[in-house]
Amino acid sequence: xxxxxxxxxxxxxxSRTSHPGNIGAAARAMKxxxxxxxxxxxxxxxxxxVATARASGAIDVLESARVVGSLQExxxxxxxxxxxxxxxxxxxxxxxxxxxAACELVARVSDGIVALVFGNETSGMTNxxxxxxxxxxTIPTDAEFSSLNLGxxxxxxxxxxxxxxxxxxxxxxxxxxxxxxxxxxxxxxMAHLERVVTASGFHDPANPxxxxxxxxxxxxxxxxxxxxVAILRGMLTTxxxxxxxx
Amino acid sequence: xxxxxxxxxxxxxxSRTSHPGNIGAAARAMKxxxxxxxxxxxxxxxxxxVATARASGAIDVLESARVVGSLQExxxxxxxxxxxxxxxxxxxxxxxxxxxAACELVARVSDGIVALVFGNETSGMTNxxxxxxxxxxTIPTDAEFSSLNLGxxxxxxxxxxxxxxxxxxxxxxxxxxxxxxxxxxxxxxMAHLERVVTASGFHDPANPxxxxxxxxxxxxxxxxxxxxVAILRGMLTTxxxxxxxx
Numbered sequence: 287x288x289x290x291x292x293x294x295x296x297x298x299x300x301s302r303t304s305h306p307g308n309i310g311a312a313a314r315a316m317k318x319x320x321x322x323x324x325x326x327x328x329x330x331x332x333x334x335x336v337a338t339a340r341a342s343g344a345i346d347v348l349e350s351a352r353v354v355g356s357l358q359e360x361x362x363x364x365x366x367x368x369x370x371x372x373x374x375x376x377x378x379x380x381x382x383x384x385x386x387a388a389c390e391l392v393a394r395v396s397d398g399i400v401a402l403v404f405g406n407e408t409s410g411m412t413n414x415x416x417x418x419x420x421x422x423x424t425i426p427t428d429a430e431f432s433s434l435n436l437g438x439x440x441x442x443x444x445x446x447x448x449x450x451x452x453x454x455x456x457x458x459x460x461x462x463x464x465x466x467x468x469x470x471x472x473x474x475x476m477a478h479l480e481r482v483v484t485a486s487g488f489h490d491p492a493n494p495x496x497x498x499x500x501x502x503x504x505x506x507x508x509x510x511x512x513x514x515v516a517i518l519r520g521m522l523t524t525x526x527x528x529x530x531x532x
Numbered sequence: 533x534x535x536x537x538x539x540x541x542x543x544x545x546x547s548r549t550s551h552p553g554n555i556g557a558a559a560r561a562m563k564x565x566x567x568x569x570x571x572x573x574x575x576x577x578x579x580x581x582v583a584t585a586r587a588s589g590a591i592d593v594l595e596s597a598r599v600v601g602s603l604q605e606x607x608x609x610x611x612x613x614x615x616x617x618x619x620x621x622x623x624x625x626x627x628x629x630x631x632x633a634a635c636e637l638v639a640r641v642s643d644g645i646v647a648l649v650f651g652n653e654t655s656g657m658t659n660x661x662x663x664x665x666x667x668x669x670t671i672p673t674d675a676e677f678s679s680l681n682l683g684x685x686x687x688x689x690x691x692x693x694x695x696x697x698x699x700x701x702x703x704x705x706x707x708x709x710x711x712x713x714x715x716x717x718x719x720x721x722m723a724h725l726e727r728v729v730t731a732s733g734f735h736d737p738a739n740p741x742x743x744x745x746x747x748x749x750x751x752x753x754x755x756x757x758x759x760x761v762a763i764l765r766g767m768l769t770t771x772x773x774x775x776x777x778x
Contacts, residue, residue: 314679317677318674318679320674343677344677427565428563428564428566428694442687448673487775497763501763504756510750514746517743521729524729528731529732
């Protein structure tokens, strides 16, 4: 699965981050999802060896990170921006959920660079910072315990951005479905099964009970593949006549 | 936003975790998304103060965690299980993406307890462990950098489970279906099938090919009922020793 181009136009902005470890964790989270453009607004400590250690294989993201003095600078060339906020903020702006915001950000890249902004670990985004962004975003955490740390929040949103960028391809099955069994294949298998269970004495045609309807119901549910029917029938054949090995 | 009831029936299983910090991070990630049921299979160090520190406000999840010796024990009473695996595993099983797996897990809670299993930090899930689960799952990370750490993986999947659970309108009635087969029922059936197809000569243990994984995949798809397993095993018994009729 290649890196969708939309991700190149999505900027992650960390504002006033206190702990350099979180900057490293964010870089790693971003890179796992194909995001590379990291901007840091007035970080308390950066560069820092703790950030480098936590970034693990994503040191390139840290090294190319832009450090600026204000959120305005980080957003200057963007066409749309979303601000992660805590759940219960008093704001007149309608909030978006993470998934919805990710779709919106990805949709807006056709206009230019878009940004997703994360505030300070303890204090979050200030009202002024949120006001600079186009829309506030929340992750729908549990009401009783909403303490996502910064790295985890960046991970969840980077994942949602990737899923949105992959779009329809992401929900498609990874493995193309094998050739399905036809009705005739299915009936052939049922007849074979009936013959074998009758021969083994499990099924008594004089007193059939509900065995065969139940087996039909079971194997109908499974959407058998052609090849599976062949295997099942091969199996039944050896129950009729055990196979000898050389 | 209240905690959806489906989440109470979803078990997170961490198998052979090396670093206690990751157990703590997983507990925290779970709790932010409303998940509480944590099982640990043979953790290297647990309980441990590093786990407690990383759990932050989720110490209750750690304290109620069940520690067991094998994955079989952790899955024994489950009706469906998904195993997180790396992207490029050679398996005939169809893989599910994280989102799809989350929807499937939430859908299956109407049958009983479901589980999501995470392997060791370095080695991941063994093939044997994956084989015990109903379906392998991957997080669609960037092909060039797929190194999600354990805490991040638990965070992403817990988030997807929460989103899936919130998406379920009214949870399906539990009584509509017959009693589902448990993991132990399923494994008993698989072992019985293996014995019978070996005796019949269809399966050659010296040259197993892909027969047994394919049968697992087939019967996993079907959501077997307890009574169906009993019928199938009754059938297998007569293939081993044909029944005489008076």
